[in-house]
Amino acid sequence: MTKLELFEPAMCCSTGVCGPSVDETLLMITSAFEGLSKVSTVEASRHNLTSDPDAFVKNEKILSLMKENGKDSLPVTLLNGEVMKSGSYPSLDEITDYTGVVFMNQEQSSSCCGGSGCC
Template sequence: MTKLELFEPAMCCSTGVCGPSVDETLLTITSVFEGLSQVSSVEASRHNLTSDPDAFVSNQKVLTLMKESGKDSLPITLVNGEVVKSGTYPSIEELTNYTGVVFVEQSESSSSCCGGSGCC
């Protein structure tokens, strides 16, 4: 089983839809982690500095990286306990490499109920 952990900076929400503008990266990350919750071969978890500070303190690798680089090290991605990325969110391709799960990005034209055909 692959263990994927994401340690994120302090935020009011993890979805990216709060505040004056939508954060597309956070929307993608939220969708990926929701999808991974249905995959039995992957244990995926997100930790927000605001709502889950104990996770940061109890993980020595995360704590050390934060002491060295401060908040610029966030977000931090761990796979099976090893830091694989810090400072930016992983891309869809990186998440596929980490988990073995292939993610499909929907374009705006295919996200409607009719796949963009206008039949609704």
């Protein structure tokens, strides 16, 4: 099983719809992880520094990155325990590379995937 973990900076919410403006990247990440939750071969989890600080403390790689680079190292993407990306969120193409799950845009997904966003 593929294990994909995302360690995110402190935020009030993970969806990107809080505050004065919508963060499109967070919306995309939220949708991608919701799609991955339905894939039996992928274990995907998100850890927010505000709501899940224990996950940061318990992961030596995350602790090391944060000691070296501080909060600028976040977000961090781990694939099967290995750091794949640090300092920015993964793109959909990168998530596809990591997991093998292909994500479609809304126009494509409505015709081939029943509107779920991933095939």
